[in-house]
Amino acid sequence: MMPTAVLALPILLALAASVAAALVPRRVSPGLGALAAVACCTVYAMLGWQAGSQGWFSHFWSVPALGVAGGLRLDGLASVFALLITGIGTLIFLYTARYLHDDPRSRQLVTLLLLFMMAMLGAVTADDVILLFIFWELTSLASFFLVGYHHESAEARKAALQALLVTVAGGLALLAGLLLLVQAAGTTRISGILEAREVILAAPAATPAMLLILLGCFTKSAQVPFHFWLPSAMAAPTPVSAYLHSATMVKLGIYVMARLSPLFAGEALWHVLLTGFGLATALIGTVLALRATDLKRILAYTTVAALGTLTLLLGIGSPLAIVAALTFLVVHAFYKAGLFLTAGIIDHETGLRNATRLRGLGRAMPVTAVGAVLAALSMAGLPPFLGFLAKELMYEAVAYAEYFRLAAAAGLFLVNTGTVAIAAVLAIRVFGGTLAPTPRAPHDPPATMLAGPLVLGLLSLAAAIALPVTAARWLEPAAAATLGRATGVELALWHGFNPILLLSAATVLAGLCLFRVWPALGQWLRARTLIDRYGATQGYDAALRGLTTLARASTECFQHGSLRGYIRLLFGAAAAALLLPLVLGGGLATPAFELVWWDIRYLAFAGLAVGAIAATRARTAFVAVMAVGLVGFATAVLFLLFGAPDVAFTQFSVETLMAVIIATTLARIPIPQADTRRRGQKRLDALIAITTGAAVSAILLAILAQPLDTRLSDWFGQYSLLAAHGHNVVNVILVDFRALDTLGEITVLAIAAFGVVALLRSGAARPGRAAREPAAPPGPVAIEPQTGSRDPA
Amino acid sequence: MRPSLILRTSATPILVMAVLYSLYIVLRGHNSPGGGFIGGLIAGVGILFFAIARGRQEALRCLRAAPTTLCGLGVLLALTSGIPALLVGQGYLTHQWFFIPLGDSQIPMGTALLFDVGVYLTVIGTVCAIFLNLIRR
Numbered sequence: 043m044m045p046t047a048v049l050a051l052p053i054l055l056a057l058a059a060s061v062a063a064a065l066v067p068r069r070v071s072p073g074l075g076a077l078a079a080v081a082c083c084t085v086y087a088m089l090g091w092q093a094g095s096q097g098w099f100s101h102f103w104s105v106p107a108l109g110v111a112g113g114l115r116l117d118g119l120a121s122v123f124a125l126l127i128t129g130i131g132t133l134i135f136l137y138t139a140r141y142l143h144d145d146p147r148s149r150q151l152v153t154l155l156l157l158f159m160m161a162m163l164g165a166v167t168a169d170d171v172i173l174l175f176i177f178w179e180l181t182s183l184a185s186f187f188l189v190g191y192h193h194e195s196a197e198a199r200k201a202a203l204q205a206l207l208v209t210v211a212g213g214l215a216l217l218a219g220l221l222l223l224v225q226a227a228g229t230t231r232i233s234g235i236l237e238a239r240e241v242i243l244a245a246p247a248a249t250p251a252m253l254l255i256l257l258g259c260f261t262k263s264a265q266v267p268f269h270f271w272l273p274s275a276m277a278a279p280t281p282v283s284a285y286l287h288s289a290t291m292v293k294l295g296i297y298v299m300a301r302l303s304p305l306f307a308g309e310a311l312w313h314v315l316l317t318g319f320g321l322a323t324a325l326i327g328t329v330l331a332l333r334a335t336d337l338k339r340i341l342a343y344t345t346v347a348a349l350g351t352l353t354l355l356l357g358i359g360s361p362l363a364i365v366a367a368l369t370f371l372v373v374h375a376f377y378k379a380g381l382f383l384t385a386g387i388i389d390h391e392t393g394l395r396n397a398t399r400l401r402g403l404g405r406a407m408p409v410t411a412v413g414a415v416l417a418a419l420s421m422a423g424l425p426p427f428l429g430f431l432a433k434e435l436m437y438e439a440v441a442y443a444e445y446f447r448l449a450a451a452a453g454l455f456l457v458n459t460g461t462v463a464i465a466a467v468l469a470i471r472v473f474g475g476t477l478a479p480t481p482r483a484p485h486d487p488p489a490t491m492l493a494g495p496l497v498l499g500l501l502s503l504a505a506a507i508a509l510p511v512t513a514a515r516w517l518e519p520a521a522a523a524t525l526g527r528a529t530g531v532e533l534a535l536w537h538g539f540n541p542i543l544l545l546s547a548a549t550v551l552a553g554l555c556l557f558r559v560w561p562a563l564g565q566w567l568r569a570r571t572l573i574d575r576y577g578a579t580q581g582y583d584a585a586l587r588g589l590t591t592l593a594r595a596s597t598e599c600f601q602h603g604s605l606r607g608y609i610r611l612l613f614g615a616a617a618a619a620l621l622l623p624l625v626l627g628g629g630l631a632t633p634a635f636e637l638v639w640w641d642i643r644y645l646a647f648a649g650l651a652v653g654a655i656a657a658t659r660a661r662t663a664f665v666a667v668m669a670v671g672l673v674g675f676a677t678a679v680l681f682l683l684f685g686a687p688d689v690a691f692t693q694f695s696v697e698t699l700m701a702v703i704i705a706t707t708l709a710r711i712p713i714p715q716a717d718t719r720r721r722g723q724k725r726l727d728a729l730i731a732i733t734t735g736a737a738v739s740a741i742l743l744a745i746l747a748q749p750l751d752t753r754l755s756d757w758f759g760q761y762s763l764l765a766a767h768g769h770n771v772v773n774v775i776l777v778d779f780r781a782l783d784t785l786g787e788i789t790v791l792a793i794a795a796f797g798v799v800a801l802l803r804s805g806a807a808r809p810g811r812a813a814r815e816p817a818a819p820p821g822p823v824a825i826e827p828q829t830g831s832r833d834p835a
Numbered sequence: 836m837r838p839s840l841i842l843r844t845s846a847t848p849i850l851v852m853a854v855l856y857s858l859y860i861v862l863r864g865h866n867s868p869g870g871g872f873i874g875g876l877i878a879g880v881g882i883l884f885f886a887i888a889r890g891r892q893e894a895l896r897c898l899r900a901a902p903t904t905l906c907g908l909g910v911l912l913a914l915t916s917g918i919p920a921l922l923v924g925q926g927y928l929t930h931q932w933f934f935i936p937l938g939d940s941q942i943p944m945g946t947a948l949l950f951d952v953g954v955y956l957t958v959i960g961t962v963c964a965i966f967l968n969l970i971r972r
Contacts (some may be wrong), residue, residue, distance in 0.1 A: 408918040410868065687868040688868045691873050692876065695880060699883065699966075702966075703965065703969065706969065706970055707969050766863070766930065767945065769865070769866040770866050772865055773864045773870040773951075776870060776949050777951050777954070778950075781947075782927070784913075785914065785928070788909060788913060788958075789910055791958065791961045792960065795960060795961040795964040796903060798964060798965045798968065799903055799965075799968050802969065802971065
């Protein structure tokens with residue numbers, strides 16, 4: 043591999059452009075985006091052209107302290123993705139300029155799209171799992187904001203949140219899986235992980251890692267049962283749908299699966315899972331696509347089907363299947379982005395997106411029709427388009443599949459038939475025949491909007507005609523990177539007359555038949571309302587409701603507003619946490635000691651005992667505070683007698699302050715002086731108090747029974763004066779050796795002070811509110827007897 | 836209920852003594868029992884006493900800054916005391932020392948003192964923030 047720092051250039055460029063796009067005038071910003079995308083695309087094209095099977099890498103950036111070692115890498119696989127991201131990105135920016143020309147917020151959209159492009163480029167060129175994860179999550183975040191672009195619509199907000207929750211939850215699973223891999227491999231570099239294949243597969247964490255990573259990929263790439271977020275995400279503006287939710291972001295899951303497939307290839311579970319889920323996703327996506335009427339939803343469901351097909355092909359995992367997958371990936375990106383852009387044009391020009399009501403637009407918008415037909419031909423897999431090659435390869439690969447061969451072949455036939463039918467709907471039905479009335483009179487949009495569909499359609503054609511170049515420069519290196527070795531597959535558009543060609547022809551014929559019955563079929567499918575009632579969306583809604591219910595239940599259980607309840611819970615939990623491990627683990631022990639007849643220090647212990655007993659016998663709160671204060675002072679005396687003057691000193695000050703503060707507060711707040719608890723409650727409190735005391739005593743005795751390890755205190759004693767110029771070891775530890783801990787502690791102190799101030803002020807502003815609403819932040823008056831909390835006292 | 840004349844009159848000398856003593860405790864803390872934390876508590880007790888004797892407003896006027904500001908200043912001081920170490924290429928919060936010659940002996944000075952003063956201010960701020968807000972009404 044050849045090293046170069048140029049790899050970071052496009053990422054930085056995209057980042058800089060995203061900032062600039064927010065500052066330049068609104069009319070200029072999409073142009074700026076297009077320029078940035080073109081520049082990035084050129085860099086990747088030049089690097090990719092020269093890289094061959096070797097690839098480029100750069101390790102200029104690393105954080106050894108965090109274990110982040112890797113940098114960026116551009117091999118065949120990354121370069122295909124990078125070109126799709128930047129190339130389609132360019133067309134998207136051009137399109138956006140016109141599509142949102144009267145939207146005052148369009149700059150935001152351009153900025154977000156550029157940020158998204160940066161994140162995607164980072165994700166596909168990262169050679170480090172941490173970097174990959176960060177960029178992965180950035181794409182999810184960008185998607186959240188882009189889906190929720192029309193944030194005034196509740197539907198868009200819900201869709202944005204849904205996409206975020208599903209993909210970010212998956213992202214967390216991915217992170218866990220990647221970290222397991224890192225632990226097994228001992229490196230965060232992806233290339234290093236792939237090299238450590240034998241070690242990783244021998245590790246017990248291999249299977250959990252694979253499952254977690256797949257969970258992440260399945261959510262991102264909308265595999266069943268997580269497919270529901272993708273159609274909802276169509277609430278985004280159409281260029282966003284074309285870019286994120288068909289061509290690039292949803293393929294990130296596919297990318298990671300492809301990237302890691304040299305690692306897991308040969309593992310039966312990997313192949314079974316990918317094949318199974320891929321097939322299920324492809325079939326369900328196709329059925330739902332045939333059922334939908336909204337142009338964008340139809341396209342979204344066919345995207346789900348295509349993502350399923352890609353997963354299926356990666357699951358088959360043979361060289362042929364990998365080549366088929368990468369070819370189909372490119373084909374799909376071309377035609378799907380083109381069709382989305384066409385759908386956007388139709389929506390923009392006619393004000394209508396319902397496929398059942400759109401007819402005969404061809405005469406009114408001929409150039410748009412050309413773009414749509416080009417894309418549809420590639421989608422249907424007709425020669426001489428690249429889609430034809432992809433379909434041939436697919437069938438051939440499935441014929442040699444290891445798992446579910448028959449089911450996969452039959453399923454793929456059905457999926458492709460459905461795809462042909464939908465391609466026909468989008469080209470023949472929408473553009474052919476006589477014009478049906480639409481809200482707005484349709485006509486062709488300006489050139490910048492048409493560029494997308496036309497260029498992408500022509501690319502499907504050109505890539506197939508120049509197949510030797512396409513194959514040698516892009517497809518083969520990408521497939522080799524996915525496979526981990528050269529594929530040895532010879533690509534040719536024309537395979538001769540063979541059973542596969544026959545199958546291809548049968549697919550097209552069956553698809554056209556399906557197209558004839560499409561209106562009736564769609565109606566029949568829509569009448570099956572069971573799908574609406576028990577679909578994955580309903581599952582998501584139910585899960586979200588469940589989460590809210592759980593949160594409410596746990597809040598009501600723990601945040602009930604009764605101070606006494608809080609204290610009981612805190613002490614009870616502390617006692618249990620101390621005692622249970624001791625008792626269950628058999629750690630109970632007492633140190634050896636000899637009892638002497640008389641010692642002056644007994645007096646301090648006597649003070650302790652008198653204070654404690656007095657506190658329990660106290661009739662008023664004031665006396666109780668004083669008694670507890672006595673315990674505190676006796677403890678301070680103990681510290682003093684046992685040679686800890688610093689601690690004693692602090693204890694004295696704290697006790698004084700506590701006594702003064704509590705006494706002052708008690709004098710000002712009118713709480714009943716007498717104890718209002720019932721007999722049972724008193725017994726419970728006594729039990730909790732005794733248990734807590736016993737637990738603390740037990741653990742202290744157990745600690746004392748252990749031989750004292752003095753290495754640390756010796757070290758501190760030795761170096762206190764030498765290294766930190768202080769005789770007082772305690773203070774030297776506080777301000778020097780462990781200064782960072784102290785810094786943390788005083789920060790907590792300051793935050794606590796701010797919290798107290800805020801609470802007291804809010805309580806003063808709204809007296810008694812905390813008493814009526816348990817959900818409101820408790821004010822200072824939330825002292826038991828007046829609050830009317832659910833505590834029976 | 837108005838505090839007695841004796842209490843009100845003795846409040847000022849007690850406050851002055853408490854603050855001076857707390858400063859002494861902070862300064863000697865590196866070699867004998869003491870330090871920023873204890874010093875802050877002692878000064879806090881002095882201010883509490885003053886507030887009980889003379890009222891909340893007087894105490895706030897004595898402090899010059901709001902208690903929460905003292906907290907912030909303290910944390911900020913402690914935070915910045917670690918920066919000189921970064922400038923000479925050492926780990927954050929590695930305290931730097933220099934020695935002031937004084938006759939035959941030398942007085943060691945260092946960023947550790949800054950850190951301890953930060954702790955001192957934060958503790959005073961916290962004690963006052965809590966107490967002076969409790970006696971608001």
